Amino acid sequence: MTSFSDNLLGWYDHHQRSLPWRSDDPNPYYVWLSEIMLQQTTVKTVIPYFLKFIETWPTLQDLATSSLDDVLVAWQGLGYYSRARNLHKCSQQLISKHAGQFPKDEKQLLQLPGIGPYTAAAIRSIAYDQPAAAVDGNVIRVLARYCALTEPRPQLDKKVRERLVAFLPDKKCGDFTQAMMELGALVCRPKSPDCEACPLQGHCRSVNDPESLPTASIKKKLPTRYAVAYLVQREDGAILLRKRDEKGMLGGMMEVPTTPWLDQKPGPNVVKSHAPLEVVGWEVLEGYVKHTFSHFHFHIHVNRIQVSDQSDHHQAVWVQRENLHQKALPTVMKKVISFGLEKVK
Ligand code: SF4
Structure with a gap:
């Protein structure tokens, strides 16, 4: 030894x-x-x-x-x-x-x-x-x-x-x-x-x-990606969530529906075309949520929307706020929900 x-x-x-x-x-x-x-x-x-x-x-x-x-x-x-x-x-x-x-x-x-x-x-x-x-x-x-x-x-x-x-x-x-x-x-x-x-x-x-020591490694500047999230709340307070694809980032986790995650802020047409369900009312919330993943910064603008159809959907579920902790929600989506609910208090 x-x-x-x-x-x-x-x-x-x-x-x-x-x-x-x-x-x-x-x-x-x-x-x-x-x-x-x-x-x-x-x-x-x-x-x-x-x-x-x-x-x-x-x-x-x-x-x-x-x-x-x-x-x-x-x-x-x-x-x-x-x-x-x-x-x-x-x-x-x-x-x-x-x-x-x-x-x-x-x-x-x-x-x-x-x-x-x-x-x-x-x-x-x-x-x-x-x-x-x-x-x-x-x-x-x-x-x-x-x-x-x-x-x-x-x-x-x-x-x-x-x-x-x-x-x-x-x-x-x-x-x-x-x-x-x-x-x-x-x-x-x-x-x-x-x-x-x-x-x-x-x-x-x-x-x-x-x-x-050790010598500090040179840190690469992280790129920023953007998306718009749709915070959809039913009359009884339930929030619409959907499951992410099993493959890829945050695979299999739940999320608030969003536009695709892009290199620049999605324009109005992209935001409209990716809205879940039929929208009857929009409210664009001021400010945005910041989150940093290991390889990029993420800015998420939040739109609060009302939809005409409040029934269940096979790709999305309505979840009461008190039950959100039972869902596999990544931190970024918890931030989006808190931000959205805080803004409309
Ligand atoms: S191994 Fe680290 S803590 Fe131990 S003497 Fe060297 S520098 Fe100090």
């Missing part, structure tokens, strides 16, 4: 947080679920979601036999909904092709929906104690600093992986992976790292100026 892993594991023994998916005898289902949830999200945010999932679907089999709609509703607020769709699909493939077991082999893991190199390595090391290099943002930050790696990303990632492989211990592999992440989250933080408390301080090459 290297002194690097000795020091790190010794620190982890005393400082690891007690988290609901951690155990001396890790459950691969819990490991996978937590790792998928933790992508792009903090531990604090994930804990209640994780607890809710394992209460609702205690086993992989339970998740595989659930409906995608229920999973999407439970996922609401965690964002990046393709993760929830892949989670559901992956659970079904594990049952149908792998007898309900997570494969230990990297190639087989990588063939499963939603499992990339990082998650495969995390499952192999944490659930099966195999030496596998799980490189996430925390690990990149710690090793860029520890080894004084000055390359920008993505070139940096390859260097970090090489260094991490060299540091992997031959036992306590799961603890090592979790200790790297824990150190990045608790000690070698992006801002104000606590080098005094760091078990790697003795050989770290960045103690004098830790925040200068």
